[in-house]
Amino acid sequence: MAYRYPSNIELVRESFARLPGIGKKTAERLAVSMLNWDDKHIQEFAQQLLALQDIKHCKICGNLSDEDICDICSNTLRNPALLCVVETVQQIPAIENTGKYTGYYHVLGGRLSPLDGIEPEDLSIDKLLSRVEQGKIKEIILATNPDVEGEATASYIANLLSNYTVDLTRISRGIPLGADLSYADAATMGVAMDARRKMD
Numbered sequence: 001m002a003y004r005y006p007s008n009i010e011l012v013r014e015s016f017a018r019l020p021g022i023g024k025k026t027a028e029r030l031a032v033s034m035l036n037w038d039d040k041h042i043q044e045f046a047q048q049l050l051a052l053q054d055i056k057h058c059k060i061c062g063n064l065s066d067e068d069i070c071d072i073c074s075n076t077l078r079n080p081a082l083l084c085v086v087e088t089v090q091q092i093p094a095i096e097n098t099g100k101y102t103g104y105y106h107v108l109g110g111r112l113s114p115l116d117g118i119e120p121e122d123l124s125i126d127k128l129l130s131r132v133e134q135g136k137i138k139e140i141i142l143a144t145n146p147d148v149e150g151e152a153t154a155s156y157i158a159n160l161l162s163n164y165t166v167d168l169t170r171i172s173r174g175i176p177l178g179a180d181l182s183y184a185d186a187a188t189m190g191v192a193m194d195a196r197r198k199m200d
């Protein structure tokens with residue numbers, strides 16, 4: 001039988017191992033290294049984790065927020081004519097850090113993936129349509145990932161929006177095919193946004 005650390009360490013190790021990109025070995029190293037933390041640091045970390053439960057999704061765009069409405073949606077100085085549709089909340093920092101985008105966002109909460117059972121009703125597409133129906137939005141930038149599912153999601157939405165008088169643009173294909181925009185750096189994202197093209 002494999003050697004096991006005392007169970008409290010094993011439990012923390014298992015929790016770390018649930019995180020994306022953290023393998024068994026790394027999880028073990030993290031858990032054991034935390035034994036060197038002083039009590040105050042450990043308690044703060046535990047409280048920070050608990051406080052994650054208070055994070056909400058913005059009622060307008062789906063971004064992460066401390067309040068019902070996120071900082072971006074509450075900012076009336078942004079451009080109401082521009083809406084950027086992203087798959088995940090993690091794409092927002094990359095776009096914000098370009099310093100070039102002044103519009104608002106809409107977080108789909110994923111992308112269409114029939115094989116994984118993710119259908120249109122699983123994404124916040126209805127909410128997107130009702131935002132468009134309010135009539136202020138002039139351009140919608142479809143910033144879903146440049147892979148097969150991301151493209152299919154963009155086409156699906158473009159199709160739904162074809163009856164509205166909005167310009168539909170797609171971020172540049174200059175970004176590598178299959179790139180995960182949730183982790184794109186600001187420079188890459190800036191290029192992709194600048195080179196966006198009108199969809200046919």
Ligand SMILES: [Zn+2]
Binds near residue numbers: 061069070071074
């Ligand atoms: Zn928001």
